[in-house]
Amino acid sequence: MQPEERQKRIETYLQQAEFASLEELAAHLGVSVSTVRRDLAVLEGKGNIRRTYGGARLLNPQSEEFIFARRDTRQLEEKEAIGRRAAMLAQPGQTLIVDAGSTAYHVARHLGALRPQIITNSLPVANLFASTPAVELILTGGVVYPRLGVMLGPVAVEALGKMHAEVAFMGAGGMTFEGVTNSHALLIEVQRAMLRAADRVVLCVDHTKLGRRSVAFLCEPEKIDAVVTDEAAPLEVVEGLRDRGIEVCLAPLNLRAPARRAAGAGS
Amino acid sequence: MQPEERQKRIETYLQQAEFASLEELAAHLGVSVSTVRRDLAVLEGKGNIRRTYGGARLLNPQSEEFIFARRDTRQLEEKEAIGRRAAMLAQPGQTLIVDAGSTAYHVARHLGALRPQIITNSLPVANLFASTPAVELILTGGVVYPRLGVMLGPVAVEALGKMHAEVAFMGAGGMTFEGVTNSHALLIEVQRAMLRAADRVVLCVDHTKLGRRSVAFLCEPEKIDAVVTDEAAPLEVVEGLRDRGIEVCLAPLNLRAPARRAAGAGS
């Protein structure tokens, strides 16, 4: 095998494994440890990889995407269903705000076909559309909160202050009859700006968030125009919200086999 | 079979395989290894293919996210070297602006160790640091230009107007003694905002940009504090810039030794 091909394969392997020992790589590639050592020296020189004692590590892990995109599989099916349902509330060609957070991300995944204009403070959502010319993508800017890829702070707030959208798809840490709450004050600031910028606010929360309260207060329930949640939502909450004039959509959960596939090892 | 047909077939084959050994190609085409070698030399000269030890590799892998990451493989080594050199002009912990574009991207790749605060309008740069808590990342926001992942427009300009940085690492489409130029008016607006926001401006351009002019005028050469380019830069340009008080850094190209060729081997 050729040196460059081998090096490429090492990179590919590391993108899956994050760490790898020398012997692991040598066995995977069918060459000696010395050769792997030399290849790693080259790759480190190019800056993609960091050698560690006994192995190597990926330096700019492209695969270690944002936390929720990979790791936060909690209520994944619910969020997927909610995303699909919520996207139906938007019309083709509209200007839409998409909040940061995993639930709103799943909404975004279903918006592409509408050829919308999308305003977001979420880096994962941005990456979703960055290569899609059919979607006009506008970012709020701001300080990026490391692992979540959320843009926060005054830059984001001021940018949203000058924008206007027809619908905002928002997430939250919790919702009760007393109000909508979230986990961080900086998030709240940006979300308030989103509320002001949008004609219509759609809150997307899975059923575990209903009846729960998070640390920081965002707004009264009346500020929300529609709530999209999943079928497992407690009935009294759903009816209570409807009594307050809030439209509630229950996303159907098709309870088929969970189809959780095991992580495939390298070939 | 005709030579050109053979070469075309080699390209086709490589587009499927990405890598191929000499013997693999020789067998596939039904010719000797020597002939394949010669064909690869021609194809490499045309710039579509890269010869490796034992075979050849496709130069434009289609797996990359943003366009510059694949299109600009031509001056890739230069840009890599420039990036490494330019990063030395920053001090640990400083606030740095990183422009969009491939050259500035390569600078960014070398900035992580400085634990800097990074301001950028480039989505690829943002992704580079989004998962790195050691780097404080600030995005300008703005309309995202589809394939390049650049944030543009008034949102970006206004955000930069309220920021301040110690060093700005900028790219450009061309630079002459008359001024720095770039390819698009919207880019220029944002770059002007960067110039205003930074104490010190470092222009990172490979040697093909020196002496070339692009469509839109950005600024006079005097606005630039330092130029980082590669060793292949024309001497008279380098000296002309230095005469104007601009610091010029030449990044060393550690290309493989040109393998002292006897006369007559030119292609």
Added chain:
DNA sequence: AAAGATTTTGAAAGATTTTGCAAGAATTTG
């Protein structure tokens, strides 16, 4: 169409690079 000139092809010899191994230096761990 035939003879000569030019180009292309395939193969071999020498130079260069890469690979795997081993010994000594450096680092980590208990």
Added chain:
DNA sequence: CAAATTCTTGCAAAATCTTTCAAAATCTTT
């Protein structure tokens, strides 16, 4: 501090590259 592991360096063998040359193929000229 000592043992174990890992890293670096130097070297010979193997593989690959470049150069060179003669035969085959193609083109040009008459």
